[in-house]
Amino acid sequence: MDLIAPEVAQLLETLTPERPDIMLQMEQRARDTAFPIIGPAAGHFCYLVARMIRARRIFELGSGYGYSTAWFARAVRENGGGMVWHTVRDEALSHDAQRYLDALGWADLVRFEKGESVERLRLTDGPFDLIFNDIDKAGYPASLDVIETKLRPGGVLIVDNALWSGRVFHEEDRSASTEGVREITRRLTTDPKWTATIVPIRDGLLFAQYH
Numbered sequence: 001m002d003l004i005a006p007e008v009a010q011l012l013e014t015l016t017p018e019r020p021d022i023m024l025q026m027e028q029r030a031r032d033t034a035f036p037i038i039g040p041a042a043g044h045f046c047y048l049v050a051r052m053i054r055a056r057r058i059f060e061l062g063s064g065y066g067y068s069t070a071w072f073a074r075a076v077r078e079n080g081g082g083m084v085w086h087t088v089r090d091e092a093l094s095h096d097a098q099r100y101l102d103a104l105g106w107a108d109l110v111r112f113e114k115g116e117s118v119e120r121l122r123l124t125d126g127p128f129d130l131i132f133n134d135i136d137k138a139g140y141p142a143s144l145d146v147i148e149t150k151l152r153p154g155g156v157l158i159v160d161n162a163l164w165s166g167r168v169f170h171e172e173d174r175s176a177s178t179e180g181v182r183e184i185t186r187r188l189t190t191d192p193k194w195t196a197t198i199v200p201i202r203d204g205l206l207f208a209q210y211h
């Protein structure tokens with residue numbers, strides 16, 4: 001099922017500004033290997049938000065080989081400098097991310113940490129201006145307890161896969177991953193500590209501000 005009309009998805013991609021060849025290579029790798037990166041339209045939206053709030057400290061959970069990281073590093077650099085935490089449990093992906101960010105010339109803006117991302121966040125001093133969450137979906141609700149201790153008041157949380165390829169609409173789907181997406185959505189949209197909505201780009205971005 002196409003959740004976003006193909007014409008709209010296509011239009012958003014054509015509106016995404018030019019990016020370095022290395023980022024295009026990362027997009028090609030995702031197509032070749034079916035690796036779930038956020039893609040150019042959602043990446044550009046994340047970049048735009050980071051620019052708008054002038055984010056200098058950004059923490060990413062579930063960073064893969066660094067494509068979303070590249071968008072955030074670009075924003076931090078244009079905001080005058082800062083740091084993006086890249087966290088992933090896979091050693092090879094962490095290594096690949098370092099190689100790509102190095103080739104982009106932005107590696108000095110990124111801290112690469114291998115391990116379980118929520119645990120890495122728990123062990124890292126806040127506060128952060130922006131946190132981006134793209135870990136295994138069953139882990140979303142528990143991650144929120146840690147995120148709330150690390151985001152500055154007024155800080156922004158972006159959570160990928162809010163639409164979960166449409167599975168959130170299938171009532172009979174009670175899998176841990178689908179329930180994880182439903183639960184974090186419910187908490188972010190009903191808890192008075194948060195103001196949140198879903199931005200329907202690609203697989204849906206939960207977009208929330210912490211008070």
Ligand SMILES: C[S@@+](CC[C@H](N)C(=O)[O-])C[C@H]1O[C@@H](n2cnc3c(N)ncnc32)[C@H](O)[C@@H]1O
Nearest residue numbers: 037038062063064067068088089116117135136
């Ligand atoms: C969806 S992919 C990341 C894509 C990346 N955010 C991007 O858009 O370029 C998620 C990655 O994080 C890893 N991952 C998932 N849950 C994790 C967790 N709890 N801790 C650390 N890594 C995790 C997965 O193995 C995978 O490599």
